[in-house]
């Protein structure tokens with residue numbers, strides 16, 4: 268046996284449910300199916316503990332899942348309970364949804380119908396509303412999201428905080444160090 272779907276009674280389902288409720292409200296309509304794999308998987312010689320995927324149309328038709336999360340049993344079983352929660356929370360951060368873009372009126376077209384244009388910033392980035400984009404059946408249009416920060420340790424060692432993504436990450440890290448020093452008891456003990 269290499270990969271299997273976790274039983275609905277698995278302790279991971281309530282963990283995922285609580286994380287969605289607390290931090291990922293955009294996933295409240297998402298069907299997330301959990302899998303376990305007892306074969307190890309490495310990428311560029313780094314251990315993969317878990318991974319998130321968006322279900323393909325075929326998979327959705329057969330399993331009804333919107334996303335799948337797979338945990339790799341060997342590294343997973345080495346984690347503490349708070350690390351397991353962090354790991355699942357991380358995978359849920361990859362599970363995103365498309366949002367409607369901000370549009371501005373740009374005069375009227377033929378027949379007097381109002382025309383709209385998607386608003387972009389000076390770098391060409393689209394500006395989004397908080398409204399979830401839906402398909403013709405009213406279902407959210409799901410997507411996978413990349414990490415907030417992609418960087419090499421060597422670059423930070425040589426050039427320091429050279430861009431805003433690293434700066435933003437450092438600020439969060441500084442804050443979480445302060446928070447965690449007062450919360451350690453709870454995060455070790457907590458199961459919710």
Ligand SMILES: [Zn+2]
Nearest residue numbers: 357358361414
């Ligand atoms: Zn990731």
